[in-house]
Amino acid sequence: MSETPPPLPSRLPLDWIAASLKRERARAGLSLSELAKRAGIAKSTLSQLEAGSGNPSVETLWSLGVALGVPFSVLVEPPVSAVRVIRAGQGPTVASEQASFAATLLSACPPGARRDVYHLRMEPGAARESEPHIPGTVEHLVVCGGRVKAGPRGETVELNPGDYLTYRGDVPHAYEALAPDTSFVLVMQHV
Numbered sequence: 001m002s003e004t005p006p007p008l009p010s011r012l013p014l015d016w017i018a019a020s021l022k023r024e025r026a027r028a029g030l031s032l033s034e035l036a037k038r039a040g041i042a043k044s045t046l047s048q049l050e051a052g053s054g055n056p057s058v059e060t061l062w063s064l065g066v067a068l069g070v071p072f073s074v075l076v077e078p079p080v081s082a083v084r085v086i087r088a089g090q091g092p093t094v095a096s097e098q099a100s101f102a103a104t105l106l107s108a109c110p111p112g113a114r115r116d117v118y119h120l121r122m123e124p125g126a127a128r129e130s131e132p133h134i135p136g137t138v139e140h141l142v143v144c145g146g147r148v149k150a151g152p153r154g155e156t157v158e159l160n161p162g163d164y165l166t167y168r169g170d171v172p173h174a175y176e177a178l179a180p181d182t183s184f185v186l187v188m189q190h191v
Contacts, residue, residue: 017061018052020075024068025050038067091119099126101175106185114190122148122177129174136191137169146182150175159184 025035032050036043040063048054049064058072065072093104100123105116122128127149141150143159150165151157153172159165167173169188 014052039063099128101128118186122182127176133169138189139169140187144183147178
């Protein structure tokens with residue numbers, strides 16, 4: 001016995017499409033006229049779509065996606081909330097074999113950007129030695145609690161809560177907790 005699939009919506013959510021078209025046209029730096037010309041549609045049709053009216057066909061949206069250099073799905077997917085919360089103690093965490101050190105990825109590098117954001121926890125003991133990352137990497141560190149000694153080998157600095165440190169991450173560097181319950185946020189910027 002097979003299940004009947006749910007009926008397809010009779011209309012696409014026009015507000016999603018309108019917002020996507022405006023966003024992608026702005027990113028591409030195109031006028032209404034230029035995008036309409038590239039997509040082979042009337043300027044009035046594009047204007048209606050960006051106003052959230054009309055009834056676009058798959059072919060029209062496909063042509064607009066090609067003209068904008070984006071996949072069709074970018075124009076019709078529901079919007080993703082710009083607000084994302086990861087509660088303390090949650091999120092993908094990986095522990096070190098070298099030291100009492102755990103890294104929780106807070107934000108992976110999205111397409112077009114070149115940075116990752118981590119929340120790190122350490123306990124006093126062995127330092128976490130890090131080999132150089134890809135050329136051009138810069139690390140930004142903000143201490144949340146405890147005390148940490150961090151930076152490139154031979155240039156480490158002691159930091160307290162609220163202190164900020166930036167340094168090249170494409171050279172050998174280290175992190176060492178100087179107090180129990182040390183935590184910090186690390187942004188790895190890949191240039």
